Amino acid sequence: xxxxxxxxxxxxxxxxxxxxxxxxxxxxxxxxxxxxxxxxxxxxxxxxxxxxxxxxxxxxxxxxxxxxxxxxxxxxxxxxxxxxxxxxxxxxxxxxxxxxxxxxxxxxxxxxxxxxxxxxxxxxxxxxxxxxxxxxxxxxxxxxxxxxxxxxxxxxxxxxxxxxxxxxxxxxxxxxxxxxxxxxxxxxxxxxxxxxxxxxxxxxxxxxxxxxxxxxxxxxxx
Amino acid sequence: xxxxxxxxxxxxxxxxxxxxxxxxxxxxxxxxxxxxxxxxxxxxxxxxxxxxxxxxxxxxxxxxxxxxxxxxxxxxxxxxxxxxxxxxxxxxxxxxxxxxxxxxxxxxxxxxxxxxxxxxxxxxxxxxxxxxxxxxxxxxxxxxxxxxxxxxxxxxxxxxxxxxxxxxxxxxxxxxxxxxxxxxxxxxxxxxxxxxxxxxxxxxxxxxx
Numbered sequence: 001x002x003x004x005x006x007x008x009x010x011x012x013x014x015x016x017x018x019x020x021x022x023x024x025x026x027x028x029x030x031x032x033x034x035x036x037x038x039x040x041x042x043x044x045x046x047x048x049x050x051x052x053x054x055x056x057x058x059x060x061x062x063x064x065x066x067x068x069x070x071x072x073x074x075x076x077x078x079x080x081x082x083x084x085x086x087x088x089x090x091x092x093x094x095x096x097x098x099x100x101x102x103x104x105x106x107x108x109x110x111x112x113x114x115x116x117x118x119x120x121x122x123x124x125x126x127x128x129x130x131x132x133x134x135x136x137x138x139x140x141x142x143x144x145x146x147x148x149x150x151x152x153x154x155x156x157x158x159x160x161x162x163x164x165x166x167x168x169x170x171x172x173x174x175x176x177x178x179x180x181x182x183x184x185x186x187x188x189x190x191x192x193x194x195x196x197x198x199x200x201x202x203x204x205x206x207x208x209x210x211x212x213x214x215x216x217x218x219x220x221x222x
Numbered sequence: 223x224x225x226x227x228x229x230x231x232x233x234x235x236x237x238x239x240x241x242x243x244x245x246x247x248x249x250x251x252x253x254x255x256x257x258x259x260x261x262x263x264x265x266x267x268x269x270x271x272x273x274x275x276x277x278x279x280x281x282x283x284x285x286x287x288x289x290x291x292x293x294x295x296x297x298x299x300x301x302x303x304x305x306x307x308x309x310x311x312x313x314x315x316x317x318x319x320x321x322x323x324x325x326x327x328x329x330x331x332x333x334x335x336x337x338x339x340x341x342x343x344x345x346x347x348x349x350x351x352x353x354x355x356x357x358x359x360x361x362x363x364x365x366x367x368x369x370x371x372x373x374x375x376x377x378x379x380x381x382x383x384x385x386x387x388x389x390x391x392x393x394x395x396x397x398x399x400x401x402x403x404x405x406x407x408x409x410x411x412x413x414x415x416x417x418x419x420x421x422x423x424x425x426x427x428x429x430x431x
Contacts, residue, residue: 006321010310017309078303081274085294086322221275 003088004096011100021069025062025105026112032058033116044121051120052181055130056137058116059109060174063141064166066105068159070097070142070149071217080153080217090217095210098146106138129184129191133198137177140202143209144169150213154220173201224250224286224369226271226293226401231280233266240266242279246418250286250369253392253402253412258420264405265302267420268372271403272299287369297370298323302378304359308348312339312358315347316365325366333365334358337387352379360388363395371395371402377410385410 015022036054040047071094074080083093113134117127148166152158179194225247232242240263248254256264269275271282273294284293306315312334320330334340337357347355356379363371371392377385389411392402404410 003322003324006318010307010314010318013314014307014309019309076303077307078301078305079307081272081299081301081303082305082319083322084274085272085297085299087291087295087324088322221273 003086004092007083007093007096008100011097012104015100015104020104021066022104022108024069025066026108028065029058029062029109029112030116032061033119037119048121048123048126051117051122051126052130052133052178052185054120055113055116055134056174056178056181059113059134059138060141060170062109063106063138063145064163064170066101067142067145067149067166068152068157068162070101070146071153071213072149072158075153076156084217090214091210094146094150094213094217095206098142098209098213101146102139102142106142109138110134123185126181126185130181133177133180133184133195136180136195136202137173137198140173140198140205141170143202143205144173146209147212147216150216150220153217173198173205176201224284224399224401226370226403227283227285228267228271229280229283231267231270231282232278233263233270233275234278235266235275239278241420244280244418244420246416248401248403248416250399250401251396253396253404253415255410255412255415255417256403256405256420257407257417262420264420265374268299268374268403268405269301271370272297272372274299284370293370296368297372298363298366298368300359300363300371300373300376302374304355306347306350306355306358309346311344311346312350313343315358316361319362320365323362323366323368330361330365333361336364336391337361338384353381353384356380357384357387360391364391369400371400371404373402373404375405375407377406 014020033054037047040050084090110131113131114127117130145166148162151165152162155161176194176198180191180198183189183194184191227247229245231244233240244267246254256267258264266275270277271293273292282293287296316330316334317327320327334343337360339354339357339361350358376388380388392412396402
């Protein structure tokens with residue numbers, strides 16, 4: 001337990017230090033959502049209609065952007081070798097790393113979304129619904145991304161390949177995330193239906209992600 | 223009595239056979255010097271023992287160890303990379319390793335002093351020289367007690383004084399019934415250590431020096 005909390009604490013500390021990159025995702029997210037009203041034009045109802053999709057798309061791309069920091073840096077400097085000789089299961093170690101990664105790159109997106117909702121002419125209720133769906137859905141993006149990060153860990157600058165590998169797997173999360181947000185806003189289907197599926201996707205990825213990532217890392221021992 | 227044995231080990235990397243039929247035995251209180259030219263497979267052998275590579279053939283066995291732990295979990299692996307985070311201070315880096323590898327936090331201050339870095343403990347690792355970084359990595363071996371040390375060319379960036387310090391540490395570990403495998407190009411001041419030559423004479427196996 002000490003080992004895992006040490007790993008979590010160190011990753012959180014690294015993320016906020018110089019060169020930690022905790023801000024990359026959130027800055028990209030802010031940029032993307034800020035320029036969107038300029039691209040869509042001054043049609044406020046249309047902007048509000050597109051709002052959930054824009055925020056979700058921004059969160060998805062921002063998550064992908066930050067993923068190559070999840071394991072690659074530890075691999076480059078040899079930290080991963082030592083994690084393998086620690087007396088903790090590799091599955092739990094990578095899960096702790098993914099949790100730290102979500103806390104530093106995923107959670108800020110959830111917090112920033114309500115502020116950026118103002119730029120997209122979103123009602124407070126709609127903003128709240130999007131924030132809730134992001135809170136439920138972004139862990140899935142990180143834990144699915146963990147698999148891709150483990151697969152591409154040995155490739156230097158494997159960032160784009162990582163995005164290509166991970167993106168198709170995250171499409172269901174995007175679909176049900178936006179569907180749940182729209183359900184809360186328009187009310188055409190009950191909010192619970194897509195939201196429950198979104199939560200299920202997150203729970204599944206939290207289980208599968210670390211297992212698959214550990215297998216990928218062990219296979220890559222060469 | 224702890225004994226680490228490898229028999230008939232074959233390692234293939236990137237489709238090339240690095241070595242084959244390598245065997246060795248190291249007992250508690252013994253050091254094994256793994257020697258050989260570049261590319262002979264010294265690093266690969268140590269990574270194999272550390273569980274970071276899978277042998278194509280052959281087996282590794284540890285007698286008298288903790289049965290619930292793998293060989294890797296009872297070993298320290300000191301590789302070419304120092305596994306230091308540049309933005310963390312020397313003390314934070316070591317504290318993290320101590321916690322991760324299951325050592326006592328109280329010991330890490332003593333370990334820093336033992337490698338002569340206690341004055342630089344607060345300095346981010348990015349400002350440390352290559353030799354100081356290696357010494358910080360070596361501090362890990364002292365801060366966390368593990369019976370098997372796997373050292374891959376540990377002296378490569380160390381100055382003469384630090385090489386002597388490392389040799390003293392290795393001797394102390396061996397005297398404390400530890401097992402040490404060192405990969406090196408040349409002698410590193412360990413008298414009476416067993417030698418394993420990789421390369422052309424790989425199949426000769428162990429021989430006393």
